[in-house]
Amino acid sequence: MDSAHEYEFDAIVIGGGIGGLQSALDLADQGYRTAVIEKDASIGGKMIRLSKVFPTLDCASCITTPKMAAAAHHEQITLFTYCDVNDIERKDGAIEASVTQRPRYVDIDKCIGCRKCEYECPVSVPDVEQGGFSGRKAIRIPFSNAIPQKAVLDVTNCMLCGKCASICPTGAIVYNQQPESYRITAKTAVLATGFELTSINDKRQYGMGEIPNVIDSMQMERLLAPHGPYGRVLRPSDGMIPDSIAYVQCAGSRDASMGVSYCSRVCCMYAIKQAMLLSGSLPLADITIYYMDIRAFGKNYEQFYQNAKAMGIEFVKAKVASLDTGEDGAVAVHYEDQQGEGVTTREHDMVVLSAGMLPGWSPQGQCPVSIGGDGFIKTIQPKTGPSLTDLEGVFVAGTAAGPKDIVDTITEAGGAAMEAAKYLTALHEDATEGQLASSPQGLGDERIKEAVHE
Numbered sequence: 001m002d003s004a005h006e007y008e009f010d011a012i013v014i015g016g017g018i019g020g021l022q023s024a025l026d027l028a029d030q031g032y033r034t035a036v037i038e039k040d041a042s043i044g045g046k047m048i049r050l051s052k053v054f055p056t057l058d059c060a061s062c063i064t065t066p067k068m069a070a071a072a073h074h075e076q077i078t079l080f081t082y083c084d085v086n087d088i089e090r091k092d093g094a095i096e097a098s099v100t101q102r103p104r105y106v107d108i109d110k111c112i113g114c115r116k117c118e119y120e121c122p123v124s125v126p127d128v129e130q131g132g133f134s135g136r137k138a139i140r141i142p143f144s145n146a147i148p149q150k151a152v153l154d155v156t157n158c159m160l161c162g163k164c165a166s167i168c169p170t171g172a173i174v175y176n177q178q179p180e181s182y183r184i185t186a187k188t189a190v191l192a193t194g195f196e197l198t199s200i201n202d203k204r205q206y207g208m209g210e211i212p213n214v215i216d217s218m219q220m221e222r223l224l225a226p227h228g229p230y231g232r233v234l235r236p237s238d239g240m241i242p243d244s245i246a247y248v249q250c251a252g253s254r255d256a257s258m259g260v261s262y263c264s265r266v267c268c269m270y271a272i273k274q275a276m277l278l279s280g281s282l283p284l285a286d287i288t289i290y291y292m293d294i295r296a297f298g299k300n301y302e303q304f305y306q307n308a309k310a311m312g313i314e315f316v317k318a319k320v321a322s323l324d325t326g327e328d329g330a331v332a333v334h335y336e337d338q339q340g341e342g343v344t345t346r347e348h349d350m351v352v353l354s355a356g357m358l359p360g361w362s363p364q365g366q367c368p369v370s371i372g373g374d375g376f377i378k379t380i381q382p383k384t385g386p387s388l389t390d391l392e393g394v395f396v397a398g399t400a401a402g403p404k405d406i407v408d409t410i411t412e413a414g415g416a417a418m419e420a421a422k423y424l425t426a427l428h429e430d431a432t433e434g435q436l437a438s439s440p441q442g443l444g445d446e447r448i449k450e451a452v453h454e
């Protein structure tokens with residue numbers, strides 16, 4: 001027998017990153033009952049894990065946390081965290097999502113977020129939320145400003161010692177908790193499933209995971225973050241304060257050998273941002289950026305780049321061929337200088353790979369929206385309607401549609417919410433007037449077909 005809990009909303013937003021939260025808030029503020037479905041144990045996406053953000057150098061969590069809290073406390077928003085979307089389909093004029101909530105092994109109605117279980121748990125494993133540089137317990141609140149502030153038990157590493165259950169003041173631990181199934185229906189949906197970093201392990205000549213002190217840019221975000229693993233920037237292999245840090249640009253973008261031929265659009269800017277932050281926290285360190293070309297395309301971005309040069313950050317126009325283990329934990333960078341020095345090698349205490357963006361979710365087999373040649377969700381009117389997909393009533397926001405920065409993600413998320421609201425209004429008007437709702441998205445069937453086959 002199908003025992004799925006059934007819920008009905010006006011709108012579903014898939015993905016609780018900054019894009020999904022913005023769409024959900026814009027819909028909810030207009031009075032639409034909105035469900036946010038997030039696969040992680042907390043909402044917030046990548047932005048809540050960043051240090052500061054270009055080009056303003058605002059603290060990322062200071063901007064993201066209020067949005068997360070606003071969504072969590074909004075009367076019209078219901079959050080479904082730790083959920084896998086099995087299937088999204090259009091059925092009888094509605095969008096139906098079949099969702100499985102993985103067990104946290106914690107009753108979230110009872111958990112008060114006191115962390116006593118976390119302090120008591122004897123198991124410590126590397127914490128991916130902190131770039132793998134520090135440990136976390138087998139039961140823990142995912143990170144300091146996670147929403148919801150509810151514990152989650154990692155069943156793979158738990159040794160079932162029972163300590164968390166005996167210390168928990170509310171009896172929230174449920175070792176035999178089972179997955180829950182939900183069937184969520186709505187009239188419209190926004191896909192805001194974001195991005196993942198390109199897997200640099202595939203680029204063997206860069207030695208990620210093999211050469212000590214080669215890290216990726218998200219790990220550097222954590223080293224720079226106020227609640228980072230060490231509280232300061234230290235070299236991971238031996239804890240030394242690095243005197244020289246290098247960035248390798250396009251390490252996972254514009255590289256057909258990795259199947260990523262596009263530019264990820266944010267890596268130049270985040271490398272410049274991190275370099276500026278490093279100059280602030282390590283004033284004596286030399287920071288070098290090896291780049292093919294710098295793409296500083298947004299408002300005030302060129303000025304940001306010029307400021308970085310004025311601060312003494314060294315920009316070397318070069319193609320990095322490979323990395324190697326150097327002397328005393330250093331990393332040797334072999335590169336071809338594009339401005340005359342030819343093939344050269346230099347050593348740095350640490351190297352950061354500026355990884356690119358891959359789609360955060362592939363809808364294939366789960367949702368009948370099309371994807372483009374780059375794997376991101378295809379928009380059928382990329383110029384004039386960047387949030388329209390080829391599935392009626394389903395819109396896309398943020399990096400789910402392609403690489404972009406936070407400003408563009410927020411702008412698109414507002415656009416997607418507006419399209420969804422227009423769609424809901426048209427449905428309502430059609431129902432009121434008793435007319436056939438043949439194309440509330442404003443696109444005739446013929447135009448949809450045309451656009452899809454562009």
Ligand SMILES: Cc1cc2nc3c(=O)[nH]c(=O)nc-3n(C[C@H](O)[C@H](O)[C@H](O)COP(=O)(O)OP(=O)(O)OC[C@H]3O[C@@H](n4cnc5c(N)ncnc54)[C@H](O)[C@@H]3O)c2cc1C
Nearest residue numbers: 015017018019039045046053054193194195398399405406
């Ligand atoms: C190292 C680094 C530094 C950066 N620094 C900056 C900066 O300083 N300034 C700037 O403007 N931009 C910066 N960016 C870019 C910025 O992170 C993105 O623009 C922004 O986070 C995109 O938000 P999003 O909501 O589209 O995606 P995400 O943040 O990826 O959110 C997507 C959410 O959807 C969830 N999800 C995915 N699939 C599913 C599914 N099937 N079901 C349910 N949930 C799902 C994910 O768990 C995630 O929570 C940086 C990027 C990187 C990699």
Ligand code: SF4
Nearest residue numbers: 111112114115117168
């Ligand atoms: S599970 Fe219990 S001990 Fe752990 S945070 Fe929640 S209330 Fe506290």
Ligand code: SF4
Nearest residue numbers: 121158159161162164
């Ligand atoms: S039962 Fe598992 S999660 Fe709980 S304290 Fe023991 S090892 Fe940690």
